[in-house]
Amino acid sequence: MxxxxxxxxxxxxxxxxxxxxxxxxxxxxxxxxxxxxxxxxxxxxxxxxxxxxxxxxxxxxxxxxxxxxxxxxxxxxxxxxxxxxxxxxxxxxxxxxxxxxxxxxxxxxxxxxxxxxxxxxxxxxxxxxxxxxxxxxxxxxxxxxxxxxxxxxxxxxxxxxxxxxPYFKGGLTPQNFLVSGYDRAAPHGTGAAKVGGNYAASLMPGQQAKDTVIDGHHFADALYLDPETHTKIEEVGAANFFAVTRDGRFVTPKSPSILESITKYSLLWLAEHRLNMLVEEGDVFIDALDGYTEAGACGTAAVITPIGGIQNGDTFHVFHSETEAGPVTRRLYDELVGIQYGDVTAPDGWIVKV
Missing domain, CATH: 3.30.470.10 (Aminotransferase class 4, branched-chain amino acid transferase, N-terminal domain)
Structure with missing residues (x-):
């Protein structure tokens, strides 16, 4: 043989x-x-x-x-x-x-x-x-x-x-984010394209967030609202945003000025097909954070970074915890990383062997 x-x-x-x-x-x-x-x-x-x-x-x-x-x-x-x-x-x-x-x-x-x-x-x-x-x-x-x-x-x-x-030190450790008064991209601009100008525009608000301390809270980066109304979450630093609702739905923002993250769409698929969750892309209003039990930032560099809390003006909202990832975030992270390293069966077409 x-x-x-x-x-x-x-x-x-x-x-x-x-x-x-x-x-x-x-x-x-x-x-x-x-x-x-x-x-x-x-x-x-x-x-x-x-x-x-x-x-x-x-x-x-x-x-x-x-x-x-x-x-x-x-x-x-x-x-x-x-x-x-x-x-x-x-x-x-x-x-x-x-x-x-x-x-x-x-x-x-x-x-x-x-x-x-x-x-x-x-x-x-x-x-x-x-x-x-x-x-x-x-x-x-x-x-x-x-x-x-x-x-x-x-x-x-x-x-x-x-x-x-890791992009953020500490692995799957929650980070806090500060809502920025700046726009990441114009309403009908290049926000959905991965061009350098979008990132150049984010350097100053990102640094300002890192330099800010409010009531003992430090921040990993800026969080951007939609440029048209400043009422809805769009992106978290250079990553996409996701959240888990109190009734167990996995949601991400939908907007023509958001870069379509491959990690985000992978998580949407995994949440639906591996975790059997209802998933949706839609509006995530900054004044309705009480409706979410977990939140995170996702992207190729960061993979998944749990969001401990968001500072919006004078209000600091905590999701699951400032020190531990929530259970859904942890399961999604383990599933995604397991696929990437070959420890979990990948959906068809997700992996190219070199």
């Missing part, structure tokens, strides 16, 4: 303390670059050079013509590597490209580029059990000689990777 040989132990990058790994830049071995010129993307290549060389008139510099994505690769217990839902990132990047008039990247090229980068940097994937992952950052930027407000003559599609630990 033929037996399958076990996967060889992976080559691990030296001099990285996996136990204390945070969310910061670490240079890895190779990254992918593809250029668009004369109406088409080239085949792309891997390079050791981590510095982009672009024209001084590039639209990415002057007019913000760019977008990016974030996804992760995970080391499984058997030594194999999972990439989580890259087709969804590819689809979202196409939507972002359309919004700012850039040529789209096909699913095939996007997933091929991601796969090449993961394979080329496998030694930087944190070992199973450390809680770390390999964060992948695809991006598209407008480049080439230009000065007028117009779409670029050329573009670069790139993918690089960085080994990361």
């Amino acid at each position: 033929t037996q399958t040989a076990p996967k060889a132990a992976p080559d691990i990058a030296p001099d990285i303390d996996w136990a204390t790994l945070g969310f910061s830049y670490i240079r890895t071995d190779l990254r992918y670059l593809s250029h668009w010129k004369d109406g088409a993307w080239d085949a792309g290549t891997l390079t050791e050079d981590n510095v982009l060389h672009i024209a001084e008139g590039s639209t990415a510099i002057h007019y913000g013509q760019q977008c990016f994505e974030g996804l992760k690769a995970y080391r499984c217990k058997d030594g194999t590597v999972n990439v989580f839902r890259p087709d969804q990132n590819a689809a979202r990047m196409r939507r972002s490209c359309r919004r700012v008039l850039m040529p789209e990247i096909s699913d095939e090229q996007f997933i091929d580029a991601v796969t090449q980068v993961v394979r080329a940097n496998e030694r930087f994937i944190p070992p199973y059990g450390t809680g770390g992952s390999l964060y992948l950052r695809p991006f598209v930027i407008g480049v080439g000689d230009n000065i007028g407000v117009r779409t670029a003559p050329e573009f670069i599609f790139g993918v690089f990777c960085v080994p990361v630990g």
Whole structure:
């Protein structure tokens, strides 16, 4: 009888303390670059050079013509590597490209580029059990000689990777958030696209939240209300918001100015199909927080961060606890992370093996 040989132990990058790994830049071995010129993307290549060389008139510099994505690769217990839902990132990047008039990247090229980068940097994937992952950052930027407000003559599609630990220190530990008076995006602007300008606009209110202390409460980031009426929750820092109602429904905000989080839609599916909950996307009014027993922020970087409390003006509202994740949040986290690391059966199409 033929037996399958076990996967060889992976080559691990030296001099990285996996136990204390945070969310910061670490240079890895190779990254992918593809250029668009004369109406088409080239085949792309891997390079050791981590510095982009672009024209001084590039639209990415002057007019913000760019977008990016974030996804992760995970080391499984058997030594194999999972990439989580890259087709969804590819689809979202196409939507972002359309919004700012850039040529789209096909699913095939996007997933091929991601796969090449993961394979080329496998030694930087944190070992199973450390809680770390390999964060992948695809991006598209407008480049080439230009000065007028117009779409670029050329573009670069790139993918690089960085080994990361938790976005918020402490793992599944509740964080507090401060309602901001600033808007994250305009009512009919680029809020639904993953473009850098949205994040640049969030830097000042996010820092102000971190610098604020009210009645002994510290805050991890700003919470943004809808830009049209300032009555409904939209996003939490750079993450999507979710909550659990007192009658056991899983709800998330719905708005044309919210970035559609792949993590959020994964949680909606898991809440409905694995936890047998009623789920809905709709309005989450800031003055009706008493109707929710749990709340959280979710996204690729943060995965799930339980929300302990929200400061809205003079009112501080606590959900389940300021020190412990609620039971639904914990179950969803365990289910999602279990899928990502290969310990829980994944829905069809959610995992790409590298």
